[in-house]
Amino acid sequence: MRPDLKPNLWFTLYTLLRIGAGARAVKISTTQLAEVLGISQQSASRHLRSLEDLSMIERKIEKDGTLIHITEKGMEALHAVYHHLRRHLEEAAKEAFVFEGTVFSGLWEGAYYISQEGYRSQIREKLGFEPYPGTLNIRLRTKRDLERREQLERMPGIEIKGFRTEDRSFGGAKCYPAMINDEVEGAVIIAERSGYDRSVMEIIAPVNLRKRLGLKDGDLVRISLSNSR
Incomplete structure (x- = not known):
């Protein structure tokens, strides 16, 4: 933020921008502005x-109000504030989508579902990797992580569409590219139909994450979303 532009002044300048004073001179009285x-x-x-x-x-200044127009210098000041806010908001968003949880042995359904070509072909196309036939199951530990998990579900994500085979139908899912323990690229996958509650996150990757990262039940894992969109 510019050192000569105090917060109350830039907010007033922003308010003038909102009412159109950036594009043209607008008439407003000090009473109305107040x-x-x-x-x-x-x-x-x-x-x-x-x-x-x-x-x-x-x-x-006119009898029935004041014509006000934001100058080029004023617009530059607003742009400077905007870029500062954007940078800090983006940094906060990145931090907001870092999860920690413990590894546990799940229902052993991940291998079955991820082995289905209807899912595998979409993961290859949309995420850019051939998925290992299975998921790494992480149980979130803190209230904050659970709140982030709910927030994540409301984000668009990468859609994996449901499909039907001769035997049954398979539900859709959303994927979120992620780094696991800052070492392996993969994705959080949130299925429309799941046998788990919201304290559980399932991770897919092009490798067996347990072997690659030397993980066992109870180990702590860090999941950093690389594109929370």
């Missing part, structure tokens, strides 16, 4: 004077 900002009319007047002194707005 109502939008939730501050006193005197404070709104001070904000406008300060922004004008900083050459971030131009204004022309």
Whole structure:
């Protein structure tokens, strides 16, 4: 954030942008602006004077209000704030989708499902790897991870469509590319139909993760989503 643009001033500048003052001069009274900002009319007047002194707005006072236009310098200040916010939000989003859990032996259904060509062909096409026929099962340990898990379910993900064979139908799933223990690329897979509750995450990868990472039941695993979208 620019050192000469205090938070209250950039928020006022942002509010002016919202009402159209970035594209053209807009007419607004200090009373109206104060109502939008939730501050006193005197404070709104001070904000406008300060922004004008900083050459971030131009204004022309008329009888029925003030014509205000954000200058090029003002737009540059808003862009600077936007880029700072975007960077910090992206960093926070990355941290929001890091999970830790313990390995456990599951229902042994992963090998059956991941061996189905209807799933394998889509994983090859959409995730770019040939999946090992099985899943690594991770049980989340903390309330925060469980909340993240619920949040993840609301994210779009990479769709794996359901299909039907001669014998039965298979449900769809969503995949989220991930790094496992910061070493192996794979994906979290969330099935539409699952025998597990939300404390469990299933991981697919092009290798046997237990062997590759030397994992056994009870070991702690870190899952970092590389594209939470």
